[in-house]
Amino acid sequence: MGSSPAETRRISSARPRPSAAGREPETFREPETFREPETFRTAGPSGTSGISAITRASGTAGTGMLPVLPALRGLLPRGGLARGSVVTVAEFGVLALALLAAASAAGAWCGIAGIPEAGVLAAVGLGLDAERTLLVPDPGDAWPQVVASLIDGCELVLLRPPGRAPAQVRQRLEATLRRGRGVLLVAGDWPGAQVRLRVVTQGWTGLGDGHGRLRACAAEVVADGRGEAATTRTRWLWRPGEDGSVTVADPAGIPVADRPLADIPAAETVRRLRVVNAG
Amino acid sequence: MRARRPDALVPETPRIMVLRCPGLCDLAAPGPQAAELFEQVIAAVTGFCPQVEAVEPGVCAFGARGPARYFGGETALAGRVIAAVAELGLEARAGVADGLFAALLAARGAGRDPVLVIPPGRTAGFLARRPVSVLEDQDLAGLLTRLGLRTLGDLAALPAGDVAGRFGPAGETAHRLAGGRGSPPLVAAPPAEDLSVAREFDPPEPLAEPVVFAAKALAEQMHDGLAARGLTCVSVQIQATWADGRESRRLWRHDGLLSAAALAGRVRWQLDGWRVPADGTDTSDGGIAVLRLVPDQVILATGHQLALWGEAMVSDRVARAAMRVQAMLGHEAVLRPVPGGGRDFAERVTLVPFGEKTEPRLAAGPPWPGRVMGPAPGVVYPFAREADVTDEAGAAVTVTGRSVVSAAPAWLAIDRERPRRVTGWAGPWPLSERWWDPVAARRRARFQLLTDDGRAWLAAVQDGRWLIEAGYW
Numbered sequence: 001m002g003s004s005p006a007e008t009r010r011i012s013s014a015r016p017r018p019s020a021a022g023r024e025p026e027t028f029r030e031p032e033t034f035r036e037p038e039t040f041r042t043a044g045p046s047g048t049s050g051i052s053a054i055t056r057a058s059g060t061a062g063t064g065m066l067p068v069l070p071a072l073r074g075l076l077p078r079g080g081l082a083r084g085s086v087v088t089v090a091e092f093g094v095l096a097l098a099l100l101a102a103a104s105a106a107g108a109w110c111g112i113a114g115i116p117e118a119g120v121l122a123a124v125g126l127g128l129d130a131e132r133t134l135l136v137p138d139p140g141d142a143w144p145q146v147v148a149s150l151i152d153g154c155e156l157v158l159l160r161p162p163g164r165a166p167a168q169v170r171q172r173l174e175a176t177l178r179r180g181r182g183v184l185l186v187a188g189d190w191p192g193a194q195v196r197l198r199v200v201t202q203g204w205t206g207l208g209d210g211h212g213r214l215r216a217c218a219a220e221v222v223a224d225g226r227g228e229a230a231t232t233r234t235r236w237l238w239r240p241g242e243d244g245s246v247t248v249a250d251p252a253g254i255p256v257a258d259r260p261l262a263d264i265p266a267a268e269t270v271r272r273l274r275v276v277n278a279g
Numbered sequence: 280m281r282a283r284r285p286d287a288l289v290p291e292t293p294r295i296m297v298l299r300c301p302g303l304c305d306l307a308a309p310g311p312q313a314a315e316l317f318e319q320v321i322a323a324v325t326g327f328c329p330q331v332e333a334v335e336p337g338v339c340a341f342g343a344r345g346p347a348r349y350f351g352g353e354t355a356l357a358g359r360v361i362a363a364v365a366e367l368g369l370e371a372r373a374g375v376a377d378g379l380f381a382a383l384l385a386a387r388g389a390g391r392d393p394v395l396v397i398p399p400g401r402t403a404g405f406l407a408r409r410p411v412s413v414l415e416d417q418d419l420a421g422l423l424t425r426l427g428l429r430t431l432g433d434l435a436a437l438p439a440g441d442v443a444g445r446f447g448p449a450g451e452t453a454h455r456l457a458g459g460r461g462s463p464p465l466v467a468a469p470p471a472e473d474l475s476v477a478r479e480f481d482p483p484e485p486l487a488e489p490v491v492f493a494a495k496a497l498a499e500q501m502h503d504g505l506a507a508r509g510l511t512c513v514s515v516q517i518q519a520t521w522a523d524g525r526e527s528r529r530l531w532r533h534d535g536l537l538s539a540a541a542l543a544g545r546v547r548w549q550l551d552g553w554r555v556p557a558d559g560t561d562t563s564d565g566g567i568a569v570l571r572l573v574p575d576q577v578i579l580a581t582g583h584q585l586a587l588w589g590e591a592m593v594s595d596r597v598a599r600a601a602m603r604v605q606a607m608l609g610h611e612a613v614l615r616p617v618p619g620g621g622r623d624f625a626e627r628v629t630l631v632p633f634g635e636k637t638e639p640r641l642a643a644g645p646p647w648p649g650r651v652m653g654p655a656p657g658v659v660y661p662f663a664r665e666a667d668v669t670d671e672a673g674a675a676v677t678v679t680g681r682s683v684v685s686a687a688p689a690w691l692a693i694d695r696e697r698p699r700r701v702t703g704w705a706g707p708w709p710l711s712e713r714w715w716d717p718v719a720a721r722r723r724a725r726f727q728l729l730t731d732d733g734r735a736w737l738a739a740v741q742d743g744r745w746l747i748e749a750g751y752w
Contacts, residue, residue: 116660121655134601134615138612
C-alpha cells in the first residue's frame with residue numbers, strides 16, 4: 001500500500017545497504033544502526049560514543065523526532081517527540097505508556113525508572129516492545145545517575161522522580177539528553193520541559209451499577225509548553241478504546257450519561273465525565 | 280545405520296555413573312565417621328575419574344563416557360569402582376544412564392547384580408516404568424498420583440506446556456526429568472581448589488583504566504584455569520579492596536559464558552558505580568589495592584554456550600547502560616519484562632534481571648479462564664493495596680461463598696487515602712486458583728469500581744479483605 005522509498009529500501013534486503021548519509025530520518029528500525037563494536041577502551045565513562053554514532057548513522061542530527069501514535073500527534077509540536085527534549089505527563093498512566101509505544105514499536109529502546117506499577121501489558125497492547133524495555137523500578141537516591149545511564153542506552157526514558165528534582169540535577173540530565181539525542185518523559189513536574197501534557201477530564205463506558213465491565217475511557221488531554229509548544233492544544237482521546245488502543249475521540253460522539261443518546265443503553269454511556277486535573 | 284545426521288551436532292546427553300553406598304546413605308543422620316568414610320570413597324573414585332561430585336550422603340556421581348572408554352566399557356568400569364570401594368570395606372551399587380536423574384534411579388534399582396547399566400537411548404523407556412513417587416518433590420508426586428498419573432511415563436506423555444501451566448516450574452522440571460531430558464550438568468561444587476584469581480596493586484591504583492586493563496588479563500587467566508579443568512562458570516564475583524581497607528564485592532551472573540572482555544567491562548561499571556557516592560561529593564579512597572575474580576557457579580563445560588545475551592538483539596550500548604545501573608544498584612535492579620500467562624495482570628508479566636534468560640514464569644499457551652476481560656490497566660500494583668469498601672450505611676461490603684454481595688459498594692478508601700465515592704461497579708467475578716496446591720490456592724472475587732474522580736479500579740476480595748490490584752488510567 002503505497003510504500004515510501006524508505007520502506008522499499010528496508011524490505012529489499014538483497015540490495016546493498018544505503019550509505020549512512022543517504023538514510024531518511026527515523027530509520028531506527030534498522031537494528032544495525034544500534035550495533036557498535038565491543039570496545040570498552042574507546043567508550044568514555046559517560047559512554048556516549050555509541051549515541052553519537054547512531055545520530056550520525058540515522059542522519060537525525062538537528063531535526064530528529066521519535067514517532068508517537070497517530071492519535072497523539074496533534075498534541076505535540078511537529079507531531080512527535082523531539083530528540084533531546086523533556087516531555088512531561090502530569091501523572092503516570094496509560095497516556096505516558098502510550099507516548100512510548102510508537103517509538104518502541106519502531107525499534108527504540110525504552111527505559112522506565114521509578115515506576116514499579118507500570119502496566120506492561122497495557123503498554124504492550126499499545127505497541128511497546130517488551131523485549132526492548134528496561135525497568136528500573138526503584139532507582140532510589142541515585143536516580144539522577146540511573147537516568148543518565150539509561151539515557152546513554154535508550155532513546156526514550158520514562159521517569160517518575162521521587163520528588164522535585166533540584167535545578168542542578170535537571171540541568172545536568174538535560175545536557176546528557178541533548179548530547180545523547182534521546183527523549184526524557186517525566187511523569188510529574190519538570191520545570192523547563194518543552195511539552196507538558198495532562199488529562200483534564202475522563203470518563204468510562206461499559207460499567208453500570210453492579211453490571212457490565214470497563215470498556216473504554218474517553219479523556220480530554222491538554223498540551224502546552226515552551227517555544228513552539230506554547231500554544232495550548234486540546235484533544236479528546238479514547239484512552240484506551242475498546243480494543244486497548246489509543247485513538248482520537250470525537251467529543252460530539254462520546255456518549256455521556258448526562259446527555260443520553262437515544263439508542264445507547266445506559267451502561268454503554270460514559271458515566272459522569274470528571275475533571276481530574278484542572279491544574 | 281548410525282550415519283552422521285545434522286542433529287549429531289546436538290550435544291549428546293552425558294553418560295553419568297552414580298555410585299551408591301547403601302551403608303553410608305541409609306543412616307538417618309550421617310555422623311562424622313560416615314562422612315570420613317565417604318570422603319575415602321570419593322578419593323577412591325577419583326582414581327577413575329577426576330571430576331566426582333557428591334550428590335547426597337553416600338552417593339556420588341561422575342561423567343562415565345571418558346573413563347568407560349579407558350577401562351573397557353561401562354560395566355567393566357563400574358565393576359572396578361565397586362571393587363575399589365570394597366577395599367574400604369564398603370558395599371556399593373552403581374547405575375549408569377543418560378543423565379543424572381536416571382543414573383540415580385538405576386543405582387538405587389540395582390539389585391542382586393550390583394551394576395545396572397541403562398544403554399544409551401533407552402533412558403526414557405527405563406524411566407517410563409518408574410512410579411512418580413521417585414520424584415524428589417513428594418507433594419507433587421502425591422498430587423500426580425491422585426490425578427491418576429502413576430508413572431513417569433504417564434507424566435512424560437502430557438504436553439509440556441500443559442504440565443508447566445498446571446503445576447508451575449516444579450511440574451516443568453518433573454516433566455523434563457520424566458522424559459529423560461534436562462538433567463542439570465554436574466556441578467563441581469565446592470571446587471576442590473581455589474579457582475579465583477587476584478591482582479595486587481602496589482602502590483594502590485587510583486585510576487579505573489589500569490584496573491580494568493588488569494581485569495581483562497585476570498579474566499583470561501581465570502578462564503584458562505577453568506578450561507584446563509574442563510569447567511566454565513556462569514557467575515563471577517568481582518571483589519575490589521580499596522587502599523583504605525574497604526571492600527566491595529558484586530556477583531555477576533550470566534546465562535552465557537562471561538568472556539574476558541565482558542568481565543573487564545563489568546569491572547569498569549562496578550568501579551564507576553562505587554566511585555559515585557550517593558551525595559554527589561568527591562571522596563578520596565586512595566585507589567584499588569586488590570582486585571579479585573572468584574568464579575562462583577562452576578559447571579562442566581559442555582561445549583555449547585548460549586549467546587552472550589541469551590539473544591542477539593541487545594546491543595552493546597544498551598548492555599552497557601543496563602550494567603552500569605546494575606553496578607550501582609545490584610543485579611536485580613534492572614529488569615526486563617516478559618509477558619506470559621496467568622490470571623492476574625501482575626503475574627502475567629515476569630520480571631527478569633537484565634542478563635538472565637528471558638522466559639515467562641507461566642506459559643502464555645494454555646487458556647487462563649478467570650482473566651479479567653477488557654482493556655489492560657495502565658497501573659498494576661506489584662503488591663495489591665489494602666482498601667476498605669463500604670456501602671451507603673458505612674458497613675463493610677462482603678461477598679459470600681456463593682458470590683453474593685452484601686450491598687452495593689458506595690465508598691472506596693485505599694490505604695489511608697481520603698475515601699472516594701463509588702459511581703459504578705461490576706462483579707463479583709469469582710476466581711479459584713491452584714486448587715490442587717494447598718499452599719498457593721486462593722479464592723478471590725473480583726470487582727471493577729469506578730470512582731467520582733473519573734478513575735477506575737480493579738479490586739479483589741480475598742479472605743474477607745479488599746485489595747486494589749490495578750488502576751485503569
